[in-house]
Amino acid sequence: xxxxxxxxxxxxxxxxxxxxxxxxxxxxxxxxxxxxxxxxxxxxxxxxxxxxxxxxxxxxxxxxxxxxxxxxxxxxxxxxxxxxxxxxxxxxxxxxxxxxxxxxxxxxxxxxxxxxxxxxxxxxxxxxxxxxxxxxxxxxxxxxxxxxxxxxxxxxxxxxxxxxxxxxxxxxxxxxxxxxxxxxxxxxxxxxxxxxxxxxxxxxxxxxxxxxxxxxxxxx
Ligand code: CA
Numbered sequence: 261x262x263x264x265x266x267x268x269x270x271x272x273x274x275x276x277x278x279x280x281x282x283x284x285x286x287x288x289x290x291x292x293x294x295x296x297x298x299x300x301x302x303x304x305x306x307x308x309x310x311x312x313x314x315x316x317x318x319x320x321x322x323x324x325x326x327x328x329x330x331x332x333x334x335x336x337x338x339x340x341x342x343x344x345x346x347x348x349x350x351x352x353x354x355x356x357x358x359x360x361x362x363x364x365x366x367x368x369x370x371x372x373x374x375x376x377x378x379x380x381x382x383x384x385x386x387x388x389x390x391x392x393x394x395x396x397x398x399x400x401x402x403x404x405x406x407x408x409x410x411x412x413x414x415x416x417x418x419x420x421x422x423x424x425x426x427x428x429x430x431x432x433x434x435x436x437x438x439x440x441x442x443x444x445x446x447x448x449x450x451x452x453x454x455x456x457x458x459x460x461x462x463x464x465x466x467x468x469x470x471x472x473x474x475x476x477x478x479x480x
Pocket of ligand 1: 268269311312313314
């Protein structure tokens with residue numbers, strides 16, 4: 261799960277980044293609206309956490325720009341309690357939800373999961389696919405009912421693939437899910453994690469599409 265955090269307050273930004281990393285998410289942090297827009301134009305994210313009062317471009321401008329590009333990426337606004345007007349404008353401009361500052365990190369993570377779940381068209385949190393279940397909240401994974409232990413990065417890879425069964429993700433797209441800005445990418449990391457996932461889940465679960473990338477079989 262790769263998140264773009266847009267926040268100019270150092271304390272809040274650092275706390276959110278650390279908290280979400282502990283949950284196994286990859287977090288990139290933009291400190292102003294122009295940096296956010298540049299990041300959105302260059303890379304893909306699963307969700308954006310967006311402060312409204314920002315230097316250079318404010319959050320609403322970033323959001324309107326994003327929606328004008330046709331992006332349906334989930335956006336959750338981080339906002340102060342007294343700014344009802346701004347929250348309404350944010351929702352009208354295409355935000356999916358908001359959370360009031362100061363917020364609890366566990367609640368933030370739960371709201372993020374809810375928004376992502378709606379985006380994926382699921383009423384349930386649990387992702388199920390051909391005998392495998394993955395719970396984004398508890399990070400529990402089972403195969404035919406038996407618990408499977410995965411590392412953070414193995415979990416992140418499997419999560420990315422299970423979100424869109426049948427859809428091929430390239431090695432570069434999978435690396436984006438695993439590594440944030442400035443993190444050194446270990447060579448062959450994706451191959452190593454895929455290899456370990458196959459050992460744990462069975463060889464047939466993740467398919468290699470030669471020269472393109474990886475996917476889990478579609479049930480269709
Ligand atoms: Ca701010």
